[in-house]
Amino acid sequence: MIKKLPISCPSCSHELNVQSLHCEACSTTISGQYSLPLLLKLEQHEQDFIIEFIQSSGSLKLMAQKLKLSYPSVRNMLDDLIEKINLLQNELS
Amino acid sequence: MIKKLFNPYIFIAGGASLFIGLAVILATSIIGHFSNIHFPDVLSAKVSPGFPLHFCIAQNLINWIITSLIMYLIAAPFSKTTVRIIDIAGTFALARAPYLIAATIGFFPALQNFGQYILWKTMKQGNPMIMSPGSITLAIFLIIIMLLLTIWMVTLMYNGFKISANLKEPKSALLFVTGLVLSIIATLIINNQLYHILIHTS
Numbered sequence: 636m637i638k639k640l641p642i643s644c645p646s647c648s649h650e651l652n653v654q655s656l657h658c659e660a661c662s663t664t665i666s667g668q669y670s671l672p673l674l675l676k677l678e679q680h681e682q683d684f685i686i687e688f689i690q691s692s693g694s695l696k697l698m699a700q701k702l703k704l705s706y707p708s709v710r711n712m713l714d715d716l717i718e719k720i721n722l723l724q725n726e727l728s
Numbered sequence: 729m730i731k732k733l734f735n736p737y738i739f740i741a742g743g744a745s746l747f748i749g750l751a752v753i754l755a756t757s758i759i760g761h762f763s764n765i766h767f768p769d770v771l772s773a774k775v776s777p778g779f780p781l782h783f784c785i786a787q788n789l790i791n792w793i794i795t796s797l798i799m800y801l802i803a804a805p806f807s808k809t810t811v812r813i814i815d816i817a818g819t820f821a822l823a824r825a826p827y828l829i830a831a832t833i834g835f836f837p838a839l840q841n842f843g844q845y846i847l848w849k850t851m852k853q854g855n856p857m858i859m860s861p862g863s864i865t866l867a868i869f870l871i872i873i874m875l876l877l878t879i880w881m882v883t884l885m886y887n888g889f890k891i892s893a894n895l896k897e898p899k900s901a902l903l904f905v906t907g908l909v910l911s912i913i914a915t916l917i918i919n920n921q922l923y924h925i926l927i928h929t930s
Contacts, residue, residue, distance in 0.1 A: 705741035707815050711894040714809045 735887040749815020763834030769916040795911040802907040803893035810885040819888025826877040842867035
């Protein structure tokens with residue numbers, strides 16, 4: 636089973652931070668307060684969309700064919716994603 | 729299935745939608761010519777006195793082109809994305825599919841006679857017309873079907889508009905209603921002019 640990385644608090648829906656990182660090879664654990672990178676703050680389906688977009692060489696036409704969706708549907712998904720990324724970037728700065 | 733009936737544009741738009749839509753418009757015109765159903769504006773479907781085929785085709789094309797153009801001009805300045813005219817034209821052409829069924833409804837004599845019956849019964853105009861209760865019930869049923877087809881078409885148009893321009897509610901609804909009202913007025917005026925040209929040339 637592939638575990639889903641939680642990006643928001645299940646209790647209050649606030650954004651989650653990374654508190655510890657662990658090396659499986661030497662069992663070193665680093666503790667601290669790290670915020671998640673921007674891409675990881677996106678939902679799983681949005682991350683999948685970005686990967687699909689890169690694999691399609693940025694061609695929305697090709698993506699529409701692969702996903703069996705119309706061109707404007709895929710373009711709208713991309714536009715919504717751009718808007719969300721801009722919003723997240725504004726929150727960071 | 730419901731999604732495909734009311735919002736097929738998630739799966740089909742642009743050129744493919746335009747191609748099917750144009751075939752639908754042509755078929756609607758031909759059937760409407762034989763069943764005596766015409767479309768004097770973008771929403772109306774009425775029993776006609778038997779218009780020539782070229783008039784029926786022109787009327788349906790005007791309804792589609794004018795509405796697509798108005799909706800495009802309304803959506804483009806308010807959309808954050810680049811609105812493609814082919815998406816608006818394609819989705820709006822396909823949105824006229826319910827009126828292909830509406831055109832076939834004209835083959836029922838009950839619907840043809842009902843207009844004359846109402847005119848005679850309420851205003852004593854035209855030729856005296858007698859209809860059986862069965863025929864009246866059938867005519868009312870067909871009118872309800874027509875109404876449902878209009879609702880279906882408007883829903884298709886709205887979904888086509890929303891997806892082509894990537895507009896969210898309530899902005900999409902407000903712009904669509906504005907566009908629809910303007911389209912009704914524009915198509916009514918242009919089709920009326922077309923009717924006068926037809927009268928003068930024949």
